[in-house]
Amino acid sequence: MKIAWGISGAGHLLVESVEVVERLKKKHEIKVFLSSAGEEVARIYGVLERIGDFPLVRESRQGHAFPSCGSFNLGKYDLFVISPATSNTVAKIRLGISDSLLSCCASQALKTKVPLVVVPTDSKPVVETKGPNGDVFKLYPRKVDLDHIRALKEEGVIVLEHPYEVEKILKRFL
Numbered sequence: 001m002k003i004a005w006g007i008s009g010a011g012h013l014l015v016e017s018v019e020v021v022e023r024l025k026k027k028h029e030i031k032v033f034l035s036s037a038g039e040e041v042a043r044i045y046g047v048l049e050r051i052g053d054f055p056l057v058r059e060s061r062q063g064h065a066f067p068s069c070g071s072f073n074l075g076k077y078d079l080f081v082i083s084p085a086t087s088n089t090v091a092k093i094r095l096g097i098s099d100s101l102l103s104c105c106a107s108q109a110l111k112t113k114v115p116l117v118v119v120p121t122d123s124k125p126v127v128e129t130k131g132p133n134g135d136v137f138k139l140y141p142r143k144v145d146l147d148h149i150r151a152l153k154e155e156g157v158i159v160l161e162h163p164y165e166v167e168k169i170l171k172r173f174l
């Protein structure tokens, strides 16, 4: 399968998402789309070098029109996964804003019927997460974040709680 994988600027589920891309890379053609914040957060969490080993599009090296998003219109991918997806990127996709690499790719994917899978960091009322130094803490996502996720599901976007679930649902798209 040809899979586009978006990594946004989230620490929550970042390391687990990178692990899944490393596994999928062995069997599938995969390209990673990395937001500018994703690049910064990956550096903080110590996984930027691992991401650098993937075929990669960096938002920080793109123009404002994100020409790489055009590849979704050209049928180059069977699936677009965004994991981890920040509340920022989720909100933009839900509201139809496409002024960032990942929101623009998602918009083009949805408009050309490429299935979109999102693993949001703010997916339930209480989220337990780990900071870059390993400290565990709780977050309480806002109602607006949970509303966006509900609306995306209604639109047909596949919303998962953990990147490991992506591997389980892939056969749906074969």
Ligand SMILES: Cc1cc2nc3c(=O)[nH]c(=O)nc-3n(C[C@H](O)[C@H](O)[C@H](O)COP(=O)(O)O)c2cc1C
Pocket: 007, 008, 009, 010, 011, 012, 035, 036, 037, 038, 041, 044, 085, 086, 087, 088, 089, 100, 102, 121, 122, 132
């Ligand atoms: C270390 C660090 C970790 C972060 N983790 C998260 C997160 O788990 N979820 C989230 O929604 N935002 C998180 N953020 C904030 C986002 O990076 C910020 O909202 C950014 O503008 C998102 O841009 P993007 O959606 O284009 O990647 C984090 C920021 C930092 C510095």
